[in-house]
Amino acid sequence: MMILPVHYRDPAHHAHEQQTLFHGSWIFVGMLFEFRGLVHAGVRLGDTELLIQCDKEGRPRAYLNVCSHRHAQLCTPGMHDGAVRCPYHGWVYDREGVPVGIPQRQAFPAVVAAPEAHRLNQFACEAVGEFIFVRLSAEGLALRDYLGSQYDFLVRASQGLSGVQDEFREEVAANWKVVIENSLEGYHVPAVHSGTLMQVDGMGRAETAPQFFLEDRLHSHLEHAADAEWVNRFARMESKIGQWPWRFEHYTHHFIFPNLTVTSFMGYSFHIQRFEPTAVDRTTVHSRTVGVEFANATAAGAKMMEHIYADGHAFTRRVFAEDGGICRKVQAGLQCAVRPAVLGEGIEDRVRHFHQAYTETLGSAVPGSRQ
Numbered sequence: 001m002m003i004l005p006v007h008y009r010d011p012a013h014h015a016h017e018q019q020t021l022f023h024g025s026w027i028f029v030g031m032l033f034e035f036r037g038l039v040h041a042g043v044r045l046g047d048t049e050l051l052i053q054c055d056k057e058g059r060p061r062a063y064l065n066v067c068s069h070r071h072a073q074l075c076t077p078g079m080h081d082g083a084v085r086c087p088y089h090g091w092v093y094d095r096e097g098v099p100v101g102i103p104q105r106q107a108f109p110a111v112v113a114a115p116e117a118h119r120l121n122q123f124a125c126e127a128v129g130e131f132i133f134v135r136l137s138a139e140g141l142a143l144r145d146y147l148g149s150q151y152d153f154l155v156r157a158s159q160g161l162s163g164v165q166d167e168f169r170e171e172v173a174a175n176w177k178v179v180i181e182n183s184l185e186g187y188h189v190p191a192v193h194s195g196t197l198m199q200v201d202g203m204g205r206a207e208t209a210p211q212f213f214l215e216d217r218l219h220s221h222l223e224h225a226a227d228a229e230w231v232n233r234f235a236r237m238e239s240k241i242g243q244w245p246w247r248f249e250h251y252t253h254h255f256i257f258p259n260l261t262v263t264s265f266m267g268y269s270f271h272i273q274r275f276e277p278t279a280v281d282r283t284t285v286h287s288r289t290v291g292v293e294f295a296n297a298t299a300a301g302a303k304m305m306e307h308i309y310a311d312g313h314a315f316t317r318r319v320f321a322e323d324g325g326i327c328r329k330v331q332a333g334l335q336c337a338v339r340p341a342v343l344g345e346g347i348e349d350r351v352r353h354f355h356q357a358y359t360e361t362l363g364s365a366v367p368g369s370r371q
């Protein structure tokens with residue numbers, strides 16, 4: 001089964017997707033290390049506005065971002081310091097989502113007597129290592145079962161993450177599936193990235209073909225060996241830059257259905273992208289580059305890594321702009337396309353795998369209901 005052109009442009013289909021696929025799936029909403037201390041965040045998940053914060057035990061929790069008093073949105077998208085305080089009449093909520101500070105409390109005897117009854121609506125929320133996921137639907141697979149083999153990858157990738165080094169949010173003028181599909185194949189690299197990816201030291205001359213892993217029903221990943229010369233050059237620097245928790249000698253790209261990618265070259269940083277469908281023909285990409293901790297680095301080695309990271313950030317943005325430009329053209333074509341796409345054997349297998357995951361999930365999904 002393939003995704004049809006109408007599924008990338010029809011607003012009614014888009015609404016259906018939000019109500020089914022985005023309700024039943026576990027969706028990545030942020031990194032656990034971002035929620036240390038008294039902070040909270042507004043995150044949009046499909047058609048639902050969420051408020052994420054950690055409870056007293058440090059576990060991540062997801063609440064509906066709507067005040068229990070008279071429905072004001074509690075916070076805007078992004079991170080916020082301090083406790084949750086409604087901008088309308090100033091109700092303050094604790095970490096468990098219970099209204100504990102109510103101006104002129106004598107006017108609300110029922111709320112003061114049983115504040116738990118007025119707790120914010122909650123959704124299933126769990127972390128795997130540092131990666132926080134939310135499921136809107138009350139019923140569904142446990143997160144571990146949902147993630148399949150990606151579970152162990154996320155646990156391992158979480159070791160020694162040191163914090164966000166670079167972050168941006170950019171809008172792409174295309175349906176979210178166009179942007180995902182673009183990330184799932186390297187076939188477009190010579191035509192779209194002739195000045196960037198084609199010139200990369202570590203990968204441009206790689207002789208082996210990438211290896212695809214398509215065993216998970218919903219997710220997929222690839223590994224592409226780095227060329228030996230680059231690995232050797234890196235190895236010579238390692239006496240200065242030190243050791244990092246998970247060192248491998250390839251580029252890896254993981255797609256976690258429906259809208260998260262985690263990529264890394266040799267494990268010295270991880271690039272985490274979340275593709276948020278903002279409209280049928282608009283996607284907001286939230287991109288984080290997360291560094292890892294190095295042991296036994298010399299001062300000169302730390303400087304070297306700073307340069308490698310800075311070059312990486314500039315490079316990521318250039319590649320992103322190239323992909324955004326081509327995705328806009330794909331969307332323009334999809335607005336009047338009549339036939340399904342033609343997918344290449346091998347080189348576009350991950351796109352085909354995504355089409356299957358998508359059509360199966362949509363076919364079996366029941367409209368989600370809020371808790």
Ligand code: FES
Pocket residue numbers: 067068069070071072086087088089090091
């Ligand atoms: S609507 Fe939130 S305090 Fe009134």
Ligand SMILES: [Fe+2]
Pocket residue numbers: 182188189192193323
């Ligand atoms: Fe690309």
